[in-house]
Amino acid sequence: MTRNASSLISAFxxxxxxxxxxxxxxxxxxxxxxxxxxxxxxxxxALGAGExxxxxxxxxxxxxxxxxxxxxxxxxRLSAEGVLSLSPDLFIAAHDxxxxxxxxxxxxxxxxxxxxxxxxxxxxIPAKIVAVGxxxxxxxxxxxxxxxxxxxxxxxxxxxxxxxxxxxxxxxxSVQRGTPLVGGSNTSAQEMIERAGGIxxxxxxxxxxxxxxxxxxxxxxxVLLMMESHAGRSGGLEAVLEMxxxxxxxxxxxxxxxxxxxxxxxxxxxxxxxxxAELARALHPEAAAKAGL
Amino acid sequence: MLLSVLxxxxxxxxxxxxxxxxxxxxxxxxxxxxxTQAEHAIFWQIRxxxxxxxxxxxxxxxxxxxxxxxxxxxPLAEPGLIGVTAGASMGAVTVIVLGGALLxxxxxxxxxxxxxxxxxxxxxxxxxxxxxxxxxxxxITILILAxxxxxxxxxxxxxxxxYISDDQQLRDLTFWTMGSLGTxxxxxxxxxxxxxxxxxxxxxxxxxxxxxxxxxDRAAFxxxxxxxxxRLLIGGSTALSVGAVTCAAGPIGFIGLVAPHIARxxxxxxxxxxxxxAALIGVVLVLSxxxxxxxxxxxxxxxxxxxxxxxxxxxxxxxxxxQIRKGQRIA
Numbered sequence: 001m002t003r004n005a006s007s008l009i010s011a012f013x014x015x016x017x018x019x020x021x022x023x024x025x026x027x028x029x030x031x032x033x034x035x036x037x038x039x040x041x042x043x044x045x046a047l048g049a050g051e052x053x054x055x056x057x058x059x060x061x062x063x064x065x066x067x068x069x070x071x072x073x074x075x076x077r078l079s080a081e082g083v084l085s086l087s088p089d090l091f092i093a094a095h096d097x098x099x100x101x102x103x104x105x106x107x108x109x110x111x112x113x114x115x116x117x118x119x120x121x122x123x124x125i126p127a128k129i130v131a132v133g134x135x136x137x138x139x140x141x142x143x144x145x146x147x148x149x150x151x152x153x154x155x156x157x158x159x160x161x162x163x164x165x166x167x168x169x170x171x172x173x174s175v176q177r178g179t180p181l182v183g184g185s186n187t188s189a190q191e192m193i194e195r196a197g198g199i200x201x202x203x204x205x206x207x208x209x210x211x212x213x214x215x216x217x218x219x220x221x222x223v224l225l226m227m228e229s230h231a232g233r234s235g236g237l238e239a240v241l242e243m244x245x246x247x248x249x250x251x252x253x254x255x256x257x258x259x260x261x262x263x264x265x266x267x268x269x270x271x272x273x274x275x276x277a278e279l280a281r282a283l284h285p286e287a288a289a290k291a292g293l
Numbered sequence: 294m295l296l297s298v299l300x301x302x303x304x305x306x307x308x309x310x311x312x313x314x315x316x317x318x319x320x321x322x323x324x325x326x327x328x329t330q331a332e333h334a335i336f337w338q339i340r341x342x343x344x345x346x347x348x349x350x351x352x353x354x355x356x357x358x359x360x361x362x363x364x365x366x367x368p369l370a371e372p373g374l375i376g377v378t379a380g381a382s383m384g385a386v387t388v389i390v391l392g393g394a395l396l397x398x399x400x401x402x403x404x405x406x407x408x409x410x411x412x413x414x415x416x417x418x419x420x421x422x423x424x425x426x427x428x429x430x431x432x433i434t435i436l437i438l439a440x441x442x443x444x445x446x447x448x449x450x451x452x453x454x455x456y457i458s459d460d461q462q463l464r465d466l467t468f469w470t471m472g473s474l475g476t477x478x479x480x481x482x483x484x485x486x487x488x489x490x491x492x493x494x495x496x497x498x499x500x501x502x503x504x505x506x507x508x509x510d511r512a513a514f515x516x517x518x519x520x521x522x523x524r525l526l527i528g529g530s531t532a533l534s535v536g537a538v539t540c541a542a543g544p545i546g547f548i549g550l551v552a553p554h555i556a557r558x559x560x561x562x563x564x565x566x567x568x569x570x571a572a573l574i575g576v577v578l579v580l581s582x583x584x585x586x587x588x589x590x591x592x593x594x595x596x597x598x599x600x601x602x603x604x605x606x607x608x609x610x611x612x613x614x615x616q617i618r619k620g621q622r623i624a
Binding site: 070074077084 | 468
């Protein structure tokens with residue numbers, strides 16, 4: 001009798017503990033996620049966590065559904081209380097999300113803040129996908145996506161390798177007061193141009209800098225590359241091509257100019273292989289079809 | 294009197310309102326020590342430091358502005374005019390752009406930006422005083438002209454750094470120059486607020502001197518005032534208080550210029566009344582601007598610099614026009 005009762009009690013206790021564990025596990029499964037970083041938002045949606053994302057930063061422009069989420073502002077200028085008003089369980093932050101004080105305040109308020117690694121090169125993107133998957137507790141989907149990414153990237157690279165000719169590409173970020181702001185060495189733009197079978201026409205300086213007229217004429221780019229939104233702001237591609245310094249280059253004379261979505265081209269998100277393929281097609285219009293791109 | 298009530302109201306609003314709704318009973322719960330971790334953090338880590346920094350900023354800018362307008366006998370004087378703000382910006386920009394290249398111990402790394410901003414403003418003010426001290430009776434003119442020159446030099450220096458910065462640093466810079474009460478750590482807020490508020494007694498002590506200085510330096514001297522000492526005390530306090538709040542909140546324009554004028558229009562030119570009134574107005578302006586940016590487009594938050602001018606500007610204009618209609622002198 002006593003033994004029965006004690007076994008009953010222990011069974012019941014076990015049952016209780018089991019329920020507690022279950023609810024605890026359930027509580028850990030993130031339900032309300034805020035993401036700061038356009039590339040991270042893309043990865044979260046690609047991993048199927050889109051439904052749980054309640055807020056994104058202003059660089060999150062893809063997929064379309066991300067634009068319906070609450071807008072928390074620019075990734076380097078977040079407001080801790082603004083983010084907290086979305087009552088997030090999980091905050092997935094780009095490596096450069098800030099300011100520091102806001103991140104500390106979020107952690108103090110009990111939000112699970114997960115900083116993601118920086119992808120300095122296309123090669124680092126799978127690691128970023130895996131890291132986001134880990135934060136979202138979707139590790140299987142993440143490793144599948146990372147593998148798919150690597151495979152697609154390899155296929156695209158093999159096709160790009162078959163293309164001959166390396167057009168000189170000038171990446172113009174924006175036109176400020178009549179001077180083009182150009183992507184030099186050590187930029188995401190240069191890496192994308194090179195991976196798409198082109199070479200960067202702007203050499204001799206790092207980062208995005210204003211480039212002087214004579215230097216642009218000297219660089220003699222064959223193709224002008226711009227981000228869609230910025231091309232529009234600068235009065236359209238034609239207007240940029242008609243700028244005196246560009247009109248005198250091969251690109252200006254043949255009218256060769258390419259625009260791409262900014263996040264697609266420079267975001268270093270899961271769509272990067274597609275971006276390389278798209279750019280390669282634009283840089284080698286005839287050869288690309290033969291190479292199967 | 295009415296002003297202090299208004300000031301108290303915005304202070305309570307600053308604590309009670311925000312994108313996260315915390316009802317009054319929950320605020321009492323937080324104050325009595327209960328309340329959830331999130332409520333606790335929002336109240337003590339986010340809203341309370343913002344309020345403290347807002348008060349310090351309003352007081353420091355308004356006191357400095359009022360005192361400088363009196364000292365220089367120039368209605369357009371403000372902390373920015375003599376280069377204090379530009380000096381702080383120079384320090385901050387240096388850290389934002391070259392910070393990665395400087396070797397600093399990890400302990401002080403989070404405080405590098407405010408420290409540099411403070412050193413920047415201190416250096417500018419030190420140069421000003423050395424120049425003005427050799428002025429032989431023309432120190433006021435020298436102070437203003439040297440301020441113009443130092444502003445230009447600081448501007449050029451910032452320009453060079455902006456040129457060599459990468460795009461991310463550039464965005465940090467742009468946002469820093471628009472100011473915010475929400476980006477400073479709580480510890481830093483306490484330090485700079487103490488520094489800024491420590492200068493309050495000095496300003497209050499100098500109110501009679503400021504009144505005398507309105508007669509001109511010579512007349513003030515013959516009334517028994519140690520003009521050089523007053524100038525040093527007021528200039529030093531301005532550098533300390535404005536340098537301190539600028540390093541935590543960024544350059545917040547307009548308050549230092551307009552709060553004293555509003556106070557003068559409402560309460561007249563006697564500095565013993567003018568200074569406290571300007572300080573209250575400064576606090577009301579800064580805190581209501583902060584509330585405005587916080588509540589405008591949550592969960593995002595625009596910089597406070599946009600709101601101070603948007604709120605203070607039209608009000609100031611209305612006040613001036615009203616005064617003209619009544620046929621009164623303005624300054």
